[in-house]
Amino acid sequence: MSVVIENLSFTYMPGTPYEKRALQDITLSIREGEFVGLIGATGSGKSTLIQHINGLVKLQSGKLRVFGIDLSARKIDYKLLRKGIGMLFQYPEYQLFDETVLRDVMFGPKNFGMSEAHAYESAKRAIELAGLSFDEIKDRSPFELSGGQKRRVAIAGVLAYNPEILILDEPTAGLDPVGKRDILELITKLKGGAIKTIIMISHNMDEIAAYTDRIIVLDSSRLVYDLTPAELFEKKDELPALGLDLPTTVKIKNLLAEKGFHITEPALDIASLYAQIISKLGGRHE
Numbered sequence: 001m002s003v004v005i006e007n008l009s010f011t012y013m014p015g016t017p018y019e020k021r022a023l024q025d026i027t028l029s030i031r032e033g034e035f036v037g038l039i040g041a042t043g044s045g046k047s048t049l050i051q052h053i054n055g056l057v058k059l060q061s062g063k064l065r066v067f068g069i070d071l072s073a074r075k076i077d078y079k080l081l082r083k084g085i086g087m088l089f090q091y092p093e094y095q096l097f098d099e100t101v102l103r104d105v106m107f108g109p110k111n112f113g114m115s116e117a118h119a120y121e122s123a124k125r126a127i128e129l130a131g132l133s134f135d136e137i138k139d140r141s142p143f144e145l146s147g148g149q150k151r152r153v154a155i156a157g158v159l160a161y162n163p164e165i166l167i168l169d170e171p172t173a174g175l176d177p178v179g180k181r182d183i184l185e186l187i188t189k190l191k192g193g194a195i196k197t198i199i200m201i202s203h204n205m206d207e208i209a210a211y212t213d214r215i216i217v218l219d220s221s222r223l224v225y226d227l228t229p230a231e232l233f234e235k236k237d238e239l240p241a242l243g244l245d246l247p248t249t250v251k252i253k254n255l256l257a258e259k260g261f262h263i264t265e266p267a268l269d270i271a272s273l274y275a276q277i278i279s280k281l282g283g284r285h286e
């Protein structure tokens with residue numbers, strides 16, 4: 001198991017007039033190899049949950065194990081925990097800081113104690129895994145790159161220290177449609193190879209539906225659903241109350257059903273919706 005959470009509750013500023021319950025009685029497990037979506041309205045508790053997993057907030061009640069590290073233990077090896085988790089915050093390119101791409105990407109491995117030579121090799125591998133040409137980009141300033149390239153450099157900076165779990169907060173925010181698709185395809189390619197487990201926060205239901213294996217839904221500090229995308233997006237009447245939209249493909253499928261054109265299989269991405277419409281039309285298409 002990558003992450004095991006049992007009956008976790010958390011309150012900010014407990015015992016003060018400002019106390020705020022952020023998580024209530026959360027129980028869930030994430031297996032190695034899963035690509036999990038974490039969704040819910042603003043303020044539902046997503047960031048607080050992620051900050052528990054990477055050890056940025058201290059466990060108050062319940063149990064939490066992250067790849068074998070018990071976060072309720074008296075002594076916690078935070079360095080080992082942080083090395084095992086690649087965290088990409090929103091707009092990660094804002095955290096690029098060094099003079100060259102190579103130095104920026106080597107920062108993480110060096111910070112975790114790798115030798116200069118080992119950090120160089122790790123950075124090289126990570127830059128290539130992120131879909132960039134090492135020789136072309138290594139000596140350039142991160143600040144002169146395109147938006148999509150900068151985001152890839154930020155991803156490389158995390159891949160360079162070989163984390164077990166990659167946590168992404170709105171990884172495609174601010175990119176154009178092609179840039180969004182490229183980043184999601186890169187992330188999908190990393191899964192099962194360089195990265196074992198992926199957790200993605202997103203408000204974009206098209207991306208969540210098309211790319212994740214399983215979706216965890218928070219609402220006002222509680223876990224309300226833990227389902228596959230196909231199961232979750234069947235709940236078209238419940239989702240608006242949770243502040244959640246439906247994926248475009250599911251909206252089209254539902255509109256067609258209202259007109260008497262019923263597609264029975266889940267349609268979680270445009271290719272599968274298209275294939276099903278064509279097959280229902282008897283396969284006649286150009």
Ligand code: ADP
Pocket residue numbers: 012013020021022040041042043044045046047048049
């Ligand atoms: P999300 O990531 O889903 O937007 P958060 O985990 O940020 O949700 O917030 C959960 C709840 O905790 C919200 O009510 C939010 O206002 C509150 N909260 C978040 N961070 C803090 C903080 N540092 N101090 C006090 N309350 C906070």
